[in-house]
Amino acid sequence: GAVVSQHPSWVICKSGTSVKIECRSLDFQATTMFWYRQFPKQSLMLMATSNEGSKATYEQGVEKDKFLINHASLTLSTLTVTSAHPEDSSFYICSAGWDEQFFGPGTRLTVL
Amino acid sequence: GEDVEQSLFLSVREGDSSVINCTYTDSSSTYLYWYKQEPGAGLQLLTYIFSNMDMKQDQRLTVLLNKKDKHLSLRIADTQTGDSAIYFCAERAGGYNKLIFGAGTRLAVHP
Numbered sequence: 534g535a536v537v538s539q540h541p542s543w544v545i546c547k548s549g550t551s552v553k554i555e556c557r558s559l560d561f562q563a564t565t566m567f568w569y570r571q572f573p574k575q576s577l578m579l580m581a582t583s584n585e586g587s588k589a590t591y592e593q594g595v596e597k598d599k600f601l602i603n604h605a606s607l608t609l610s611t612l613t614v615t616s617a618h619p620e621d622s623s624f625y626i627c628s629a630g631w632d633e634q635f636f637g638p639g640t641r642l643t644v645l
Numbered sequence: 646g647e648d649v650e651q652s653l654f655l656s657v658r659e660g661d662s663s664v665i666n667c668t669y670t671d672s673s674s675t676y677l678y679w680y681k682q683e684p685g686a687g688l689q690l691l692t693y694i695f696s697n698m699d700m701k702q703d704q705r706l707t708v709l710l711n712k713k714d715k716h717l718s719l720r721i722a723d724t725q726t727g728d729s730a731i732y733f734c735a736e737r738a739g740g741y742n743k744l745i746f747g748a749g750t751r752l753a754v755h756p
Binding site: 539565567575576577578579582626628631632633634635636637638639641 | 676678680685686687688689690693733742743744745746747748749
């Protein structure tokens with residue numbers, strides 16, 4: 534199957550700082566990518582749909598000014614968690630594809 | 646609305662078959678997926694089935710779809726310890742490409 538990578542795989546930051554997470558489709562182009570978050574022992578919740586060349590579409594309850602998404606190319610989407618707080622600590626996973634959706638390995642964010 | 650439900654836990658003996666069940670509510674779902682997640686890792690796509698199919702088999706995996714009852718199952722034959730993981734059922738919401746996930750079923754395989 535296709536490969537989706539994420540960077541970094543884990544990050545620890547101080548409260549109030551911003552963190553950028555990258556999602557790349559390595560062997561295919563993706564006009565649409567998806568960002569999910571997963572709390573411990575819970576399922577994945579879709580945060581937003583990242584659209585290449587246009588604004589992201591956010592799910593209800595997700596603050597677009599806090600979770601900035603940029604999809605600047607057909608192989609790269611970035612999620613920036615701005616002014617991070619401890620409650621933003623989570624596992625963030627991206628996916629890309631159409632009929633088959635492939636997921637990245639995830640990024641574990643810990644905010645101190 | 647869209648909702649996907651799964652039982653939370655399944656324990657099987659090594660070598661037996663495992664059957665993980667899932668129900669969904671969106672009758673316009675086009676694709677239904679099974680993903681596997683091991684601790685601390687991302688999701689691995691195991692298989693998926695198009696909504697006009699009843700069954701799909703891929704090596705040890707068999708997916709059954711009852712569209713009338715909106716019921717999906719994943720059968721793992723000859724379950725091994727390496728199959729221990731969380732299995733997520735997901736539906737692709739009709740008209741969209743986003744996936745709606747169930748809560749995940751934790752499969753424990755014991756000797």
